Amino acid sequence: MKKNPCLEINLEKLRHNATTIHKLCDAIGIEVIGITKGFTAIPEIAQIMIESGITALGDSRLDNIQSLRAAGIEAEMMLIRIPMLHEVDRVVSLACCSLNSEISVIKALSAAAVQQGKTHDILLMVDLGDLREGVLPEEVENTVQQILPLKGIRLRGFGVNFNCLSGVKPTTENLLELVCLAEKIGDTLGIPMDTLSGGSTSSLELVTKGMVPKGINQLRIGEGILLGHSDIFTDLEDTFQDSFILSAEIIELKHKESTPKGIVGLDSFGQIPNQKVGGIRKRAILAIGKQDVYPDHMSPVDDKIGILAASSDHLIVDVTDSSVEYQVGGEIRFKLSYPGILSTTTSKFVTIHFSREIES
Numbered sequence: 410m411k412k413n414p415c416l417e418i419n420l421e422k423l424r425h426n427a428t429t430i431h432k433l434c435d436a437i438g439i440e441v442i443g444i445t446k447g448f449t450a451i452p453e454i455a456q457i458m459i460e461s462g463i464t465a466l467g468d469s470r471l472d473n474i475q476s477l478r479a480a481g482i483e484a485e486m487m488l489i490r491i492p493m494l495h496e497v498d499r500v501v502s503l504a505c506c507s508l509n510s511e512i513s514v515i516k517a518l519s520a521a522a523v524q525q526g527k528t529h530d531i532l533l534m535v536d537l538g539d540l541r542e543g544v545l546p547e548e549v550e551n552t553v554q555q556i557l558p559l560k561g562i563r564l565r566g567f568g569v570n571f572n573c574l575s576g577v578k579p580t581t582e583n584l585l586e587l588v589c590l591a592e593k594i595g596d597t598l599g600i601p602m603d604t605l606s607g608g609s610t611s612s613l614e615l616v617t618k619g620m621v622p623k624g625i626n627q628l629r630i631g632e633g634i635l636l637g638h639s640d641i642f643t644d645l646e647d648t649f650q651d652s653f654i655l656s657a658e659i660i661e662l663k664h665k666e667s668t669p670k671g672i673v674g675l676d677s678f679g680q681i682p683n684q685k686v687g688g689i690r691k692r693a694i695l696a697i698g699k700q701d702v703y704p705d706h707m708s709p710v711d712d713k714i715g716i717l718a719a720s721s722d723h724l725i726v727d728v729t730d731s732s733v734e735y736q737v738g739g740e741i742r743f744k745l746s747y748p749g750i751l752s753t754t755t756s757k758f759v760t761i762h763f764s765r766e767i768e769s
């Protein structure tokens with residue numbers, strides 16, 4: 410018997426997605442780093458990524474990397490959130506490579522690497538407009554000059570991030586800016602830049618259109634593998650979008666008025682509740698809530714169901730128009746968006762169940 414709420418993860422669908430993306434990138438000389446932060450680095454999924462041909466993994470949190478190591482995953486691992494100054498020792502011992510943008514942190518990584526007798530690889534992040542991590546293009550050369558003499562540190566190349574903060578999209582032009590910068594600095598300082606890491610899932614769109622400039626040879630892909638798309642609106646060909654299905658149990662099912670009775674103030678999260686009109690409707694309460702996942706990040710598999718509202722532990726849906734005879738004790742299933750996968754895999758109240766069948 411499965412215990413609700415339950416997140417069912419279809420490993421064969423994920424294998425298919427990872428294989429499709431790996432092949433797509435491999436064909437044009439791009440290495441895929443499989444990003445595991447979106448699912449709290451569940452080792453079964455990480456293992457599927459590796460079996461699909463992906464040779465290196467990346468995560469933003471050292472605890473996730475540590476749990477992958479503890480689970481016996483031996484692939485190369487990259488820390489993709491620029492490190493906290495206090496964690497440099499753990500960075501060097503757990504990750505082969507990290508993304509960086511602060512010289513003080515890189516110096517501390519150098520000291521940690523020397524102390525541990527290791528060489529730690531870094532990619533220097535360059536901010537090409539998204540305004541999250543990265544040194545500004547005009548500061549890159551100076552920063553590289555400060556990195557080169559550091560012992561225990563090997564500068565492998567540059568990385569860039571798009572979409573994450575300001576929604577700036579990767580384009581042939583801004584990726585070319587990274588390639589040109591690498592060539593210029595490589596020539597001036599006489600050092601080869603062997604890795605140019607051109608962003609995340611949002612760069613897959615350019616891969617499918619053959620628009621990634623020559624020189625970009627790595628992408629860091631999480632969402633594309635999990636959800637089979639290149640952005641929220643575009644599905645990738647030959648991938649599945651429903652590898653993660655959440656089910657929650659019905660704990661109340663009643664016909665009730667749509668409009669609340671009494672004086673309406675703020676809800677339990679300090680928001681003004683959406684006032685609904687519509688007469689008597691059949692409402693189901695599910696035993697899941699914002700502590701597990703926010704309702705914006707889930708959509709019912711039964712498309713005749715509408716999500717009404719949620720509090721920390723209750724989700725209320727309208728099942729009036731559905732042709733399914735739902736019952737108390739039964740369950741309702743949902744597809745999840747990326748933040749939905751992130752929060753349900755983080756919630757300790759959601760059990761995880763793996764399936765391996767692809768229904769035809």
Ligand SMILES: *Cc1c(COP(=O)(O)O)cnc(C)c1O
Nearest residue numbers: 444489609610629630631632633
């Ligand atoms: C999260 C993240 C990625 C992966 O993003 P997806 O959209 O899941 O592909 C890549 N690089 C960095 C630096 C990230 O923080």
